[in-house]
Amino acid sequence: xxxxxLRATCTKKSLxxxxxxxxxxxxxxxSPSALDYAVIGYDQATSDILSELLLLNIxxxxxxxxxxxxxxSNIAATFNFQFNAxxxxxxxxxxxxxxxxxxxxxxxxxxxISIVPMEGEEFTKxxxxxxxxxxxxxxxxxxxxxxxxxxxxxxxxxxxxxHQDRVYNNKPSDKDGYRLFRQVVSHLSSIQDRNALxxxxxxxxxxxxxxxxxxxxERLVELQKTFKVVYDAENRQLKLSKRVTGHIILTNYDxxxxxxxxxxxxxxxxxxxxxxxxxxxxxxxxxxxEVPIHGFFRLRSFYSIVNFxxxxxxxxxxxxxxxxxxxxxxxxxxxxxxxxxxSESKPDDVDMSVKxxxxxxxxxxxxxxxxxxxxxxxxxxxxxMTMTELSQQGAxxxxxxx
Numbered sequence: 001x002x003x004x005x006l007r008a009t010c011t012k013k014s015l016x017x018x019x020x021x022x023x024x025x026x027x028x029x030x031s032p033s034a035l036d037y038a039v040i041g042y043d044q045a046t047s048d049i050l051s052e053l054l055l056l057n058i059x060x061x062x063x064x065x066x067x068x069x070x071x072x073s074n075i076a077a078t079f080n081f082q083f084n085a086x087x088x089x090x091x092x093x094x095x096x097x098x099x100x101x102x103x104x105x106x107x108x109x110x111x112x113i114s115i116v117p118m119e120g121e122e123f124t125k126x127x128x129x130x131x132x133x134x135x136x137x138x139x140x141x142x143x144x145x146x147x148x149x150x151x152x153x154x155x156x157x158x159x160x161x162x163h164q165d166r167v168y169n170n171k172p173s174d175k176d177g178y179r180l181f182r183q184v185v186s187h188l189s190s191i192q193d194r195n196a197l198x199x200x201x202x203x204x205x206x207x208x209x210x211x212x213x214x215x216x217x218e219r220l221v222e223l224q225k226t227f228k229v230v231y232d233a234e235n236r237q238l239k240l241s242k243r244v245t246g247h248i249i250l251t252n253y254d255x256x257x258x259x260x261x262x263x264x265x266x267x268x269x270x271x272x273x274x275x276x277x278x279x280x281x282x283x284x285x286x287x288x289x290e291v292p293i294h295g296f297f298r299l300r301s302f303y304s305i306v307n308f309x310x311x312x313x314x315x316x317x318x319x320x321x322x323x324x325x326x327x328x329x330x331x332x333x334x335x336x337x338x339x340x341x342x343s344e345s346k347p348d349d350v351d352m353s354v355k356x357x358x359x360x361x362x363x364x365x366x367x368x369x370x371x372x373x374x375x376x377x378x379x380x381x382x383x384x385m386t387m388t389e390l391s392q393q394g395a396x397x398x399x400x401x402x
Contacts, residue, residue: 061310155300191288
């Protein structure tokens with residue numbers, strides 16, 4: 001092999017190594033970048049869609065139109081990375097044999113998005129079914145404002161007076177009831193501000209007595225796996241006990257400080273309420289005891305929450321309610337649970353707006369404490385807490401391929 005051919009062979013090998021290294025480096029650089037962009041972009045788009053859907057349904061409620069939600073059930077994106085490389089002689093004049101590499105590449109995206117309208121049984125479960133006590137306590141234990149949560153979630157407060165239930169509606173058309181409801185939730189907020197609001201389940205020991213002769217030995221062995229069993233030889237009885245987790249209760253004291261009998265009595269009282277009732281028991285002698293409260297908050301459905309906000313715009317506007325004179329200072333007590341701006345032209349200086357029925361709707365911006373932002377964020381979270389599996393058999397799923 002001549003010196004010239006050897007030099008050419010080495011040059012070709014070096015070129016291949018250089019091309020391969022460059023291609024791998026280019027692919028490693030482009031692939032993660034495209035993936036990061038897509039994941040973040042789809043996440044932001046999905047979140048924005050849900051926020052606009054919530055605001056759109058508030059607009060529908062304001063205009064007395066049916067509520068309707070559509071969910072994104074699946075996003076499948078296929079990425080196609082194409083790279084090419086080549087080489088061309090460099091312009092070096094009459095002498096020399098330098099080679100210049102040429103690189104190229106492209107990235108194409110092919111997303112398929114499936115959306116499912118919420119209807120039928122799913123619509124009933126997610127929008128029309130009242131919330132249970134576990135949802136309320138989950139939000140409260142995350143540190144959300146108790147007055148904001150109850151103004152959204154609770155439809156009424158029921159207090160027993162002279163063996164009769166008095167109902168105080170969270171509804172501005174019931175002026176006296178609405179006024180007392182607002183004063184109660186403001187007072188609970190003052191207790192929360194003092195870090196004295198307990199949101200705890202009632203834990204108690206349930207006891208039973210059985211005749212010892214009534215149980216065969218194998219049955220007794222099974223009971224001992226679940227219950228604490230004590231044999232009373234004098235009366236020939238078996239005393240069974242078990243720790244029970246009862247209903248959630250809002251208090252200004254530690255429920256465990258009560259006797260076992262008192263906790264059982266409170267739980268039996270809570271058993272008599274509806275499945276969407278949450279007991280509140282504020283006693284004198286503890287922080288916040290200047291306004292004793294004993295009753296139930298009745299939680300409403302998500303459909304009722306959105307209607308409540310929509311009707312506040314015009315049909316049934318909320319009004320100012322001062323705190324109870326016995327309550328201490330309350331940091332936040334705005335007129336509206338969630339104030340929505342409505343205008344004929346698109347508003348400025350808002351994060352988001354939707355147009356419906358010839359009107360523009362947006363969350364009203366604020367200065368200082370962002371009550372409206374927190375309220376809308378909480379509404380978003382409450383809707384997510386109603387989430388079920390979107391892809392349901394028989395639902396008219398719509399697939400959009402870009």
